[in-house]
Amino acid sequence: MRVIPFVVSTVITVALVFALNKKWGPVPPLGKFLSPQHGFWQNAEPADADFNANLSFPGLKGNAEVYFDERLVPHVFADNDDDAYFIQGYLHAKFRLFQMEIQTKAAEGRVSEIAGARGINYDRTQRRLGMRFAAENALKEVEKDPVTKVMFDAYTNGVNAYINTLTEGSTPLEYKLMDFKPEKWTNLRTALLLKMMAQMLSSGTESDIDYTNTKAIFTEDEMKVIYPQVLDSLVPIIPKGTVFDSAGIVPVKPVTADSLYFSRQIAMVKNEWDKQDENNGSNNWVVAGSKTQSGVPILCNDPHLELSLPSIWYEMQITTPASTTYGVSLPGSPFIIIGFNDDIAWGVTNAQRDVKDYYEIKFKDRSKKEYWYNGKWEPTVPRFEEIKVKDGSTVYDTVAYTAFGPVMYDESFPNDTTRQRNLAVRWVAHDPSNEGKTFYELNRAKNYDDYEEAIKTFECPGQNFVFASRTGDIAIRQQGKFPARWDRQGIYVMPGEDSSYRWQGFIPQQENPHAKNPERGFLESANQRPVDSSYPYFIPGSYIVTRGITIEHKLSAMNSITPADMMKLQYDYFNTTAEEFLPILFKYVKENELNGDEKKYLDIIKSWNLNASPESKGQTVYQNWSDSVIAGIWFDDIKRISPQAPWPDRQTTIEMLKRDSALKYIDNINTPQVETLYDVVTTALKKATVSLKIKEAEGKLEWAKFKAPGIYHISDKAKSALLPFARTNLNVGGSGNIINAVTQSHGPSWRMIVQLSSPTEAYGVYPAGQSGNPGSKYYDDFVDTWVKGEYYTLWMMKKSEATDKKVKWMMKFEKQ
Amino acid sequence: MKIFVTIILTALLAFIGGLYLPWWSIAVAAFIVALLVRQRAGRSFLSGFLGVFILWGALAFWIDIKNAGILSKKIASLLPLGGSAILLILVTALVGALVAGFAAMSGSYLRYSK
Numbered sequence: 024m025r026v027i028p029f030v031v032s033t034v035i036t037v038a039l040v041f042a043l044n045k046k047w048g049p050v051p052p053l054g055k056f057l058s059p060q061h062g063f064w065q066n067a068e069p070a071d072a073d074f075n076a077n078l079s080f081p082g083l084k085g086n087a088e089v090y091f092d093e094r095l096v097p098h099v100f101a102d103n104d105d106d107a108y109f110i111q112g113y114l115h116a117k118f119r120l121f122q123m124e125i126q127t128k129a130a131e132g133r134v135s136e137i138a139g140a141r142g143i144n145y146d147r148t149q150r151r152l153g154m155r156f157a158a159e160n161a162l163k164e165v166e167k168d169p170v171t172k173v174m175f176d177a178y179t180n181g182v183n184a185y186i187n188t189l190t191e192g193s194t195p196l197e198y199k200l201m202d203f204k205p206e207k208w209t210n211l212r213t214a215l216l217l218k219m220m221a222q223m224l225s226s227g228t229e230s231d232i233d234y235t236n237t238k239a240i241f242t243e244d245e246m247k248v249i250y251p252q253v254l255d256s257l258v259p260i261i262p263k264g265t266v267f268d269s270a271g272i273v274p275v276k277p278v279t280a281d282s283l284y285f286s287r288q289i290a291m292v293k294n295e296w297d298k299q300d301e302n303n304g305s306n307n308w309v310v311a312g313s314k315t316q317s318g319v320p321i322l323c324n325d326p327h328l329e330l331s332l333p334s335i336w337y338e339m340q341i342t343t344p345a346s347t348t349y350g351v352s353l354p355g356s357p358f359i360i361i362g363f364n365d366d367i368a369w370g371v372t373n374a375q376r377d378v379k380d381y382y383e384i385k386f387k388d389r390s391k392k393e394y395w396y397n398g399k400w401e402p403t404v405p406r407f408e409e410i411k412v413k414d415g416s417t418v419y420d421t422v423a424y425t426a427f428g429p430v431m432y433d434e435s436f437p438n439d440t441t442r443q444r445n446l447a448v449r450w451v452a453h454d455p456s457n458e459g460k461t462f463y464e465l466n467r468a469k470n471y472d473d474y475e476e477a478i479k480t481f482e483c484p485g486q487n488f489v490f491a492s493r494t495g496d497i498a499i500r501q502q503g504k505f506p507a508r509w510d511r512q513g514i515y516v517m518p519g520e521d522s523s524y525r526w527q528g529f530i531p532q533q534e535n536p537h538a539k540n541p542e543r544g545f546l547e548s549a550n551q552r553p554v555d556s557s558y559p560y561f562i563p564g565s566y567i568v569t570r571g572i573t574i575e576h577k578l579s580a581m582n583s584i585t586p587a588d589m590m591k592l593q594y595d596y597f598n599t600t601a602e603e604f605l606p607i608l609f610k611y612v613k614e615n616e617l618n619g620d621e622k623k624y625l626d627i628i629k630s631w632n633l634n635a636s637p638e639s640k641g642q643t644v645y646q647n648w649s650d651s652v653i654a655g656i657w658f659d660d661i662k663r664i665s666p667q668a669p670w671p672d673r674q675t676t677i678e679m680l681k682r683d684s685a686l687k688y689i690d691n692i693n694t695p696q697v698e699t700l701y702d703v704v705t706t707a708l709k710k711a712t713v714s715l716k717i718k719e720a721e722g723k724l725e726w727a728k729f730k731a732p733g734i735y736h737i738s739d740k741a742k743s744a745l746l747p748f749a750r751t752n753l754n755v756g757g758s759g760n761i762i763n764a765v766t767q768s769h770g771p772s773w774r775m776i777v778q779l780s781s782p783t784e785a786y787g788v789y790p791a792g793q794s795g796n797p798g799s800k801y802y803d804d805f806v807d808t809w810v811k812g813e814y815y816t817l818w819m820m821k822k823s824e825a826t827d828k829k830v831k832w833m834m835k836f837e838k839q
Numbered sequence: 840m841k842i843f844v845t846i847i848l849t850a851l852l853a854f855i856g857g858l859y860l861p862w863w864s865i866a867v868a869a870f871i872v873a874l875l876v877r878q879r880a881g882r883s884f885l886s887g888f889l890g891v892f893i894l895w896g897a898l899a900f901w902i903d904i905k906n907a908g909i910l911s912k913k914i915a916s917l918l919p920l921g922g923s924a925i926l927l928i929l930v931t932a933l934v935g936a937l938v939a940g941f942a943a944m945s946g947s948y949l950r951y952s953k
Contacts, residue, residue: 028880029948036870036941040863043934054938057931058865059898060857063914064931067906191861196910200917747913747922798910 046202049744055191056199063199065192066798074832079839082109082180089114089834090825095793095801098340098820101836105177107341108357110836112181112208115337119354119795120186120205121197122333122737126355127212130219131155132410137201139413147436150408151422153429154222157453158214164455165214171460175210178357182208196797197738203413216355217459221452223328225484225503228565229377230669232446235515237668240661243285246514248679249671253556254568255678256603258575260487260499260553261536262543270559271531276509277523284517284524304567305372306593306762306771307489308547308574309497311540316583320491321778323589324361324370325771327764331737332748332803334791336360336773340820341466348466349819351773351789358462361775363785365819366469367492368777372548374485374501376564378451380512380526382427382519386445391423391433394445395520401426427519428453447519449526451504456482471496471539478502479532487548493779499546500537501553505530508561530560547574549762568674569760573599577762586786589776594812595762596634601645604677605633608648611684611704621712624648635763637727637756646729646758647715649673651707659691673760727754732765734790734806736797742768748797750790750806763812774814786814841878842886848872849890849939854898865891865935866942873946880947887943888936896932903928 043054056062074091085102087110092098097114101107115123128134132149134142166172186205198204234250241249277284305326312318328335336351341359350362361370386403387393393400403423410418423430427447434445457480464477474490478500481488485503490496506513506526517524536553538546549570552562576599577592605628617625624644631641653676661668671679679686680700690698715724723729733751735742742749757765764770771790778784790809794801808815818829825833849872856864869887878886903911903924911924920926 024950025948029945032880032941032945032948036866036938036945039938039941040866043938044863053934055862057895057934058857058862059895059902059931060854061862063910064899064902067902067910069905070907070909071905745917747916797913798906800907800909802909 051200052202055202061191063196063798066196066199066796068794068796068799070800072799074834076834077837078113078834079837080109080184081839082177082184083836083838085838087836088825089836090820090830091832091834092818092820092829093831094338094805094815096338096340096818097834098342098818100342100822102344104343104345105173106836107343108174108177109181109184111339111341111352111357112178112183113185113836114181114339115352115354116182116185116208118793119333119337121195122335122795123182123208123212123216123355124205125197125738126219127215130158130215130222132408135410135412135418137203137413143410143412143418146410147408147418147420150410150420151429151431151436152222152226152448153422153424153431153450153453154215154218156406156424156429157221157450158211158218160453160455161218161457162211162214164457165210165459168457168460171457171463174357174463175213175459178213179208179210195795201738213356213459216353218452220353221484223484224373224486225376225378225452226450228375229379229513229563230565231377231379231381231513231516233669237661238515240668249675250669251675252561252563253552254672254674256572256674257552257555257568258571259536259551259555260501260546260548260571261538262541262546263555265538265554267554267558268534270507271534272507272528274507274509274512274527276512277521279518279521279523280509284515285511287518304375304550304570304759304764306547306549306570306574306764307370307372307487308545308578309489309491309499310578310581310584311497311544312495314544314578314582314584315778316585317778317780319493319779320495320497321584321586321589321776322363322368322370322489322491322497323593323776324372324489325593325764325774326361326371326373327759327770328772329769330734330772330790332734332750332791332797333737333795334772334789335737336789336791338787338789338793338817340818342820342822346467347819349785349817350775351787354795356459358459359466360462361773362466363777363779363783363819364466364468365493365783367474367490368779368783368785369465369468369474369491370489370775371486372489373550374487374503374553374564375550375566376485376501376503376505376562377513378483378485378503378505380449380506381431381446381516382425382449382524383516384423384425384427384430384433384445384447384519386423386433389434391421391430391445394423394425396426397520397522403430425519426522427525446516451483451506454482454504456480456504458482470494471498474498475500487553489546489548491777491779493781493783496540497546498537498539499548501535501548502532503535505535505560505562508563510561512561514563534560543579545578547571547578549574567760568672569599570762570764573597573762586776586778586784590786590812590814592762593771593774593776596636596639596756598633598635598642598645598758598761600673600677600760601642601649602633604649604673605645607677607680607684607700608652608704611700612708613701613705616705617708620716621708624712624715625708635726635756635758635761637725637754639726639756640724642726642756642758643718643724643729644711644715647711648708651711652704655691655703655707655710656686656689659693660688726756728752730767732770733768734803735768750803753806753810755810771809774809775817776814777817783819785817785819787817788814841876842882845872845876845878845883845886846890846893848876849887849943850894853891853894853939863938865894865939869939869943870946873943874950877950878947880944883947884940884944887946888940890943891939892932892936895935896928899928899931
């Protein structure tokens with residue numbers, strides 16, 4: 024033995040192994056990661072991968088078969104419900120485990136465990152919002168119900184059955200990149216996933232803090248005009264003229280409201296990250312047999328969400344002797360969320376209702392152990408939060424819970440401010456509820472009554488459930504648990520020292536806006552206010568008016584509708600806002616003051632067909648010009664005084680200008696002269712021209728090139744860290760206010776069309792693929808189909824069709 | 840010609856180890872082969888290096904062919920290696936080879952005395 028060389032060489036070897044077994048910054052542990060028998064190469068799925076398998080688990084009650092078609096969509100045939108959801112859990116885990124992990128960890132405020140210290144603020148926000156508190160409350164309700172308890176258990180067992188089969192090599196790629204391990208699934212994690220949806224769709228639909236800031240600038244009367252509740256152009260979900268019952272509950276305005284609430288002016292602290300994506304929206308509509316070529320209803324739905332790879336949706340069929348359902352499911356939850364069975368079809372859009380209010384709390388001292396409530400010091404309930412960080416450290420946080428809910432903001436959060444506003448949050452998502460039950464029952468609903476019964480208990484996030492049945496019924500109901508507010512309650516931050524400001528009750532479920540079989544033969548929802556001003560409740564929200572107008576116009580004019588017509592409508596690029604705004608812009612632009620370039624862009628827009636198609640230059644010019652006009656009108660009034668104040672809705676501005684072209688806000692308060700609409704519109708075009716010329720020089724004047732839509736990896740919120748896993752520069756047009764609502768990374772996450780003929784004719788597509796594995800050819804194989812506006816035929820398979828050539832693989836599940 | 844035997848033995852043992860043990864079992868394999876088959880340190884290094892270079896390179900190459908290059912292109916853009924699958928396979932082989940080479944050299948020094 025040669026001692027010194029041996030020691031040197033061994034030290035080098037050990038050091039190499041150590042260094043290559045460790046994550047260095049963003050660089051994964053290279054030895055582990057590159058090893059062809061352990062690392063990422065193991066996730067490089069053979070292009071001709073064989074998904075056939077014979078599996079047996081002790082958790083199963085009977086036997087089941089899963090047939091995969093050529094798109095890798097599973098058609099599950101199980102003997103009973105328990106096994107069906109066990110298998111759904113197994114399949115979700117097999118194809119989508121990482122997204123389930125990251126979404127539930129993010130919901131709970133545990134991102135720092137994976138991302139390190141940069142996740143701490145996000146985690147604190149989630150915990151202070153009470154996300155886990157909400158999930159725990161929901162879970163109690165789920166486990167009280169014998170049916171959902173069993174189904175959640177079966178699902179969890181299925182997920183874990185798959186996790187138990189994992190080896191180092193077969194662990195999903197992202198775990199290897201980020202160097203952590205899968206965690207066991209629990210029913211709580213399913214509850215967390217559903218609360219993530221609640222957060223995505225019903226947190227951020229309020230503007231309490233924004234409006235409280237804005238109140239420092241405008242009078243209450245101005246607030247009502249600039250941020251109106253009901254727009255002139257509103258086409259509500261429930262057809263106008265519908266007579267509503269008088270309110271079953273009449274909340275009483277507190278006697279101190281005028282002095283303590285409406286006239287109080289305080290500037291609020293707010294984090295930039297707590298506003299959810301304002302583009303979250305969706306379309307759904309249903310046409311009755313009287314308007315279709317086939318004489319049976321057609322139901323359509325395209326929920327707009329942040330698009331991601333893998334998708335939030337996983338397509339599948341679940342069949343038991345008692346029921347058969349097809350549609351999209353949410354990995355992390357049992358059941359089909361949007362879909363159809365042999366008797367009915369249903370879809371959802373977001374209600375956009377404000378179900379979250381803030382109350383200003385007065386603590387006795389910094390310990391936050393007592394707060395002033397109804398004339399005395401009341402104890403808070405502290406919740407201790409431990410945020411574990413990837414580097415091994417722990418961050419502690421204490422959240423005080425009051426009669427209203429958790430105190431989300433206080434002097435310790437955000438810690439970069441010296442202001443000491445304590446804001447408690449009251450949010451419907453905190454209340455015990457069992458949303459899963461709705462889907463369990465909807466999946467099995469046979470008719471209108473079953474549908475009504477199923478959705479009755481759905482509380483949060485409020486959704487517009489659209490419905491059609493084979494027997495010809497069409498219906499829609501905006502369902503959720505909505506506070507009954509006195510006029511303008513909860514528009515602003517409310518005083519938290521007095522129980523009279525609490526919610527006094529909820530709108531009775533049967534009074535939720537609904538319609539069934541209207542004479543006109545169709546119903547639609549597109550995130551607009553559900554009702555006109557005759558509805559007897561005050562219902563604030565962040566409604567979007569335009570898509571509803573477009574859909575209503577189009578559907579009114581259509582007859583003998585076919586599924587192909589509906590495909591065209593879901594892909595429609597018509598810009599209703601531009602149609603309304605452009606006459607104003609054309610009227611007030613001073614053409615004689617324009618130079619050559621400015622004139623050129625004006626000509627482009629004058630010859631534009633008002634379609635935001637991918638190649639459209641007019642849409643790009645319109646967007647830039649109109650943005651510039653809006654800024655020209657409002658920037659000086661709002662943004663320079665309060666950077667936190669929200670822009671007035673574009674549609675509101677258009678309506679205000681239509682009513683009064685000499686609107687006082689048009690004048691720039693920072694200049695000595697008085698600007699007119701002529702000046703603002705003309706200057707706006709000149710300003711827009713500067714940026715348009717730059718874009719044109721880059722070859723990006725066409726709308727798709729200008730906005731460069733992309734679909735990014737689900738964990739890549741910065742849209743920069745995992746670009747090779749993304750699909751960028753997609754050739755699609757559209758915009759948030761257009762039916763085909765594709766923005767930079769947001770849009771129709773699932774397009775579905777169901778014609779309730781015999782047999783059902785259904786089409787669908789989502790912009791990703793069935794496999795969540797970036798190393799699989801099924802990772803993004805639907806994207807191009809989606810981009811082109813094409814669809815796949817959704818195959819409601821019968822067991823007798825097991826030998827059909829569309830069946831490519833079979834997984835057999837057996838009781839062990 | 841002993842070196843051919845040790846290269847093949849290293850590759851074989853490393854492959855079997857990789858089926859059951861963590862990735863660094865390649866170091867154990869190379870070490871054991873160098874301990875069992877007496878060679879000079881330089882030759883041992885070379886046989887450990889080449890044994891795993893060939894093993895990891897061949898496995899990665901084979902997987903890449905079967906995968907039609909879907910994943911290698913993405914990982915090679917991420918790492919970043921300009922999206923080149925060939926480069927990624929070479930880096931893969933090189934990383935394993937270095938570990939195995941040094942491990943084999945240790946084995947040789949433990950055994951070899953001159």
